[in-house]
Amino acid sequence: MFDLDRAWQVDHRVSMRPEPFGALLYHFGTRRLSFLKNQTVLAVVRSLADHPSARVACLANGVAEGELPAYARALAALADSHMITERRSHDSGA
Amino acid sequence: MTLAPDVAPGSGVTRPGRLTDLFQLGLDAPICLTWELTYACNLSCVHCLSSSGRRDPRELTTDECKAVIDTLERMQVFYVNIGGGEPTVRPDFWELVDYATAHHVGVKFSTNGVRLDAAAAARLAASDYVDVQISLDGATREVNDAVRGPGSYDMAMRAMGNLRAAGFTGFKLSVVMTRQNIPQIDAFKSIADEYGAQLRLTRLRPSGRGADVWDELHPLPAQQKELYDWLVAHGEQVLTGDSFFHLSAFGSALPGLNLCGAGRVVCLIDPVGDVYACPFAIHENFLAGNVRDAGGFESVWKTSSLFNDLRKPDTGGACKSCGFYDSCRGGCMAAKFFTGLPLDGPDPECVRGYGETALASAGGLAGGLAGTAVPRPSVDHSHRTAPARPRATAGGAVPVTIARRRPPAHDCDESPLAGFAAGPRSATGCC
Amino acid sequence: MPEIGHEAETEALTSDELLVEEVSIDGMCGVY
Numbered sequence: 001m002f003d004l005d006r007a008w009q010v011d012h013r014v015s016m017r018p019e020p021f022g023a024l025l026y027h028f029g030t031r032r033l034s035f036l037k038n039q040t041v042l043a044v045v046r047s048l049a050d051h052p053s054a055r056v057a058c059l060a061n062g063v064a065e066g067e068l069p070a071y072a073r074a075l076a077a078l079a080d081s082h083m084i085t086e087r088r089s090h091d092s093g094a
Numbered sequence: 095m096t097l098a099p100d101v102a103p104g105s106g107v108t109r110p111g112r113l114t115d116l117f118q119l120g121l122d123a124p125i126c127l128t129w130e131l132t133y134a135c136n137l138s139c140v141h142c143l144s145s146s147g148r149r150d151p152r153e154l155t156t157d158e159c160k161a162v163i164d165t166l167e168r169m170q171v172f173y174v175n176i177g178g179g180e181p182t183v184r185p186d187f188w189e190l191v192d193y194a195t196a197h198h199v200g201v202k203f204s205t206n207g208v209r210l211d212a213a214a215a216a217r218l219a220a221s222d223y224v225d226v227q228i229s230l231d232g233a234t235r236e237v238n239d240a241v242r243g244p245g246s247y248d249m250a251m252r253a254m255g256n257l258r259a260a261g262f263t264g265f266k267l268s269v270v271m272t273r274q275n276i277p278q279i280d281a282f283k284s285i286a287d288e289y290g291a292q293l294r295l296t297r298l299r300p301s302g303r304g305a306d307v308w309d310e311l312h313p314l315p316a317q318q319k320e321l322y323d324w325l326v327a328h329g330e331q332v333l334t335g336d337s338f339f340h341l342s343a344f345g346s347a348l349p350g351l352n353l354c355g356a357g358r359v360v361c362l363i364d365p366v367g368d369v370y371a372c373p374f375a376i377h378e379n380f381l382a383g384n385v386r387d388a389g390g391f392e393s394v395w396k397t398s399s400l401f402n403d404l405r406k407p408d409t410g411g412a413c414k415s416c417g418f419y420d421s422c423r424g425g426c427m428a429a430k431f432f433t434g435l436p437l438d439g440p441d442p443e444c445v446r447g448y449g450e451t452a453l454a455s456a457g458g459l460a461g462g463l464a465g466t467a468v469p470r471p472s473v474d475h476s477h478r479t480a481p482a483r484p485r486a487t488a489g490g491a492v493p494v495t496i497a498r499r500r501p502p503a504h505d506c507d508e509s510p511l512a513g514f515a516a517g518p519r520s521a522t523g524c525c
Numbered sequence: 526m527p528e529i530g531h532e533a534e535t536e537a538l539t540s541d542e543l544l545v546e547e548v549s550i551d552g553m554c555g556v557y
Binding site for chain 1: 542543544545546547548549550552
Binding site for chain 2: 546548549550551552553554555556557
């Protein structure tokens with residue numbers, strides 16, 4: 001299960017392209033393509049590096065408590081495909 | 095312009111829909127696209143979708159190609175599939191590939207292997223951002239060379255051997271599925287496994303020279319089912335370029351977006367800069383503009399009337415009442431167009447049989463009755479070893495002709511008129 | 526095989542509730 005209370009960031013090899021419906025993410029290393037299907041999940045992903053945890057990032061972008069499981073599933077999928085990675089304590093937040 | 099799905103008022107949250115619904119409306123930039131670098135080719139494959147062979151004198155210069163790459167970078171097109179003709183015969187091929195990867199555009203190029211020597215293989219193995227696709231249409235020399243010409247099987251094998259020796263694994267072995275090679279499907283998998291390649295199976299379409307051989311080479315109904323079952327059994331191990339979404343009506347959808355991406359998420363840039371909806375639809379009806387026009391490729395993608403028409407929601411037309419429309423989406427636009435079928439009706443290979451019925455009532459591929467000839471490609475760069483095919487006149491009328499390369503009728507032909515207008519056939523079935 | 530088909534169907538039924546979906550870069554028709 002995805003750990004919402006860890007710090008995350010978008011992998012540097014990922015290119016993010018906003019779209020009207022959300023966004024496309026392409027990982028140049030793995031050649032995989034992910035689709036973010038709404039604007040909120042895009043905002044969460046973009047802001048991951050700015051927050052101490054994924055949970056804080058979600059709440060900061062207007063995700064309601066009841067919606068957190070759905071967003072955790074989304075982030076888990078992105079972690080599985082290496083689009084996002086855990087941020088170690090020495091990584092800069094920006 | 096692209097449309098956004100409904101947003102619930104007061105919340106930033108859109109209700110996520112199915113990807114197919116979101117993409118049908120088009121995107122601000124293609125996800126990936128096919129870029130044919132040249133019409134020149136050392137081969138004359140009988141089914142060539144781009145009718146390639148001879149270089150066009152108006153082909154984009156190196157600098158014009160780099161300008162296209164700059165545009166793709168700006169639009170964040172992640173990935174281009176470079177093809178042709180045979181793209182490696184362009185003297186600036188490597189320069190352009192390097193330029194693309196240096197500008198954040200990933201490249202996969204399709205090749206018959208002619209220039210894939212040990213040095214080229216080593217160069218590729220050293221790069222993370224370039225992928226290769228080798229074309230092969232028979233698991234044996236006999237079956238392959240009947241379609242691709244003498245020596246082509248050996249050339250592909252040698253190229254694959256060079257890639258393996260250089261340590262390049264995961265390259266693509268791409269096969270166009272035909273009546274002749276579907277029985278070899280397990281052998282293709284073995285070849286791919288032997289060379290550390292990923293097998294890719296794609297659909298034969300009546301596009302380019304494909305129209306001349308479609309009658310004799312397209313899979314029979316029983317073979318379509320066999321192919322579908324095999325693909326389901328092999329899952330994501332085998333790629334398809336989403337070219338078999340018309341088979342989804344057999345049962346569950348195959349992996350992929352399962353929709354026609356033409357003008358919506360993909361398109362073609364041809365060697366002279368013409369932008370078509372798809373590489374299987376090289377015809378003036380599907381020509382959206384040219385990269386040399388003011389505004390370049392970006393303007394064509396975003397504002398062409400053709401693409402905006404394609405991005406309107408699909409209502410299903412004649413297929414609307416069929417319970418399988420949701421899976422098959424009415425099949426392939428190019429397959430319908432080049433068999434003379436209406437675009438809002440069934441695919442010629444509709445697995446429910448509606449395409450056969452439609453073809454029979456339209457007079458089959460032989461056409462030629464009462465001036466209703468099947469559309470021919472507008473563009474033909476085939477090697478001239480046989481007289482050129484007739485073109486549409488300026489007024490749009492297509493002259494009625496004896497189909498010079500129409501194969502003799504077979505008992506299993508679907509159309510009652512097959513072979514009616516058949517003329518003598520060249521020995522190779524092509525140029 | 527029936528199981529694979531069934532899985533794909535189940536996924537398709539719920540895919541419109543997923544916030545993230547992945548597709549192969551090869552999964553688009555119109556690119557050869």
